[in-house]
Amino acid sequence: MTWTDDDLIMVSALEHYAYCPRQFALIHIESVWDENVFTLKGTRLHERMDEPVVETRAGLRVERALPIWSDHLGLVGRCDIVEFQCDGTPYPVEAKPSKTARRICHDVQVCAQGMCLEEMFGVPVPAGAISYLGSNRRREVDLTNALRHTVETMVDEIRRLLRTGVTPPPVNDSRCPNCSLIDACVPEVIEQVRASRLERSLYIPEPEP
Template sequence: MNDMSDPVMLSALEHYAYCPRQCALIHIEQVWDENIYTMRGRDVHERVDEVSGESCGATRIERALPVWNKRLGLVGKADVVEFFDDIPFPVEYKSGRSRRGRPEILQLCAQALCLEEMFGVSVPKGALYWHGSRERREVEFTEAMRAEVERAALAVRELLEQRIMPPPVNDKRCDGCSLKDSCLPSVVAERERGRKVMRELFAIEGGN
């Protein structure tokens, strides 16, 4: 069992899946910058961040539900959890239009693992709701997804405990990242390339 006195936030799993450097900047360096995408996301989550519950027929709905998994040392909050016959069904709200993103699915599956431990039941499915396009997509939590959550939880814990700052990805992900000005991906990547060239050059000269 992991030590829940220093848990990993569920949001860190999504950040790590998107970009390990982004995860480190946010959760180690406490860097957070706003852009149009983060502002939209904040606006959407303000609608579901107030703790509340209601019943709609046989379905019970809980909003901003605190969740945790002691085995993996995870903690966070589920936007919405629908209970059908006492079986939790997590629903994660996202801004923008529907897209098939691995980070969002990883975070949703992590919520399911938390709910399974908390309520002692199997949580086979959940859903992503895209506010921009008003689309809801159901996600089935496969064994592969569950294993990926566990690997990501271990990787994020190692990154946070050792205060590792990964190199920038410096690809199309950077264009929509609010931390681009703080990360400076092209500058850091160019510097790393220069260091690599120098190391290779000295290795060649040393071999002669």
């Protein structure tokens, strides 16, 4: 499959879309970005990991900041860490500053990384992991068929959204207080405007036939 530059999707964008399609659109269509404590931690973390490094740990090859892509899905990106098992199987590890209540956001990202690595190296990638640096813990993510299907569906939805260029309405729910874009998004204000427009439209009399 051949993709134009406009059709290529960053693997990291899946996390934004999974969190909130409006957040994705604000960042990737409207080029809005703002920092909060979570994004600042993430930025610092990834600054430390952006230097490509190949090393050997416990006899295994480990690559940091490895560029990845999938011609099949039209994805491009970078893996924080890829550990190559004894049999050569790549094991992607995505570093996150802390846990999230919405695990799916991290899971789709690591699954997409695994799908890219499968295509690049021509071997099955059954699992990956999220590494939470705050706690030095890892959570393994099984790259199940259901999760892969979610990634494929999300990639299609993202591509459709990018083609329309229309930012979706706010979700205005429990995601918003922790969202770095809340000031740019103003979800409550937009919801009020939408609600009052809807209310007004209900009172506009239908034209006489």
